[in-house]
Amino acid sequence: MIGVIDTEGDCAEWTFPAEPGAVRAARAAVRDRLRGWGLDSLADVTALLVSELVTNALRHATGPIGVRLSRPTAPLGVLLVEVSDSLPDPPHALAPHPDDEGGRGLQLVASSSRAWGTRPGTGGKTVWFELAVPG
Template sequence: MPAFSRDTLSPPSVARAARTPAPGHAVSFPASPRSVAAARRFAGRLLAEWGLHDLADDTALLLSELVTNAVVHGCGGTGDIELSLGRTPAHLLARVTDPGGRAPLCRQAAEDSENGRGMWLVEQLADGWGHHPSGTGTTVWFTLPLPGPR
């Protein structure tokens, strides 16, 4: 599978929203493996506050992948990672910004590989995802559709 970013495949309104501030909350974490669990806890608390329990598992999984990538590939173990969660009328929007300039790659991992599937998971579960340069490095984002009325 070729490496690509879904940013060019997402609807223009979603890609545009990912580049502009959305109402929500942001937090910074050190570039440490411990930050992966801290990001999941932050998201879980915020989603519970917003009544979006149905999105908690997918959000935790996708944030784990993006924060891990930021720690391993984006920061080189130094600097801070910023996580922001917001909502558009139809989507949850998650953004992870690291001080590095590397773009994420979605590629097929070998069957016996222990890693390399993170962005593939994002590709499979997210409604849209992409990346763009930010003032402090690279921002990788994903969206999940908000649950409809019951």
């Protein structure tokens, strides 16, 4: 992990180097923070989706990868998760053949989240998704 910013408040933010260990480190950081916030029920799905987006960033971009969580402020709010990288081009959801080994990450994000999208950022893009907080 290159850096950590404010993991105690309503946001947690990390920067990971563009190397294979980033996926494991991002999953662990996300799980740990969600448990710290009392959002254990979202830890596994959030870690899985972050893992998919960090893996995409490793495959297609260069440079550090940012991960940011924003805790819901209302009891029935949403958890906002963002993964940023240096590639300005938005990702494209593929329609992989049943025998393909990859290409399902964005489909998984889309089907498992309340909403998702991309936005341009300084020197790259951010892919975000929202998860409903169980009541």
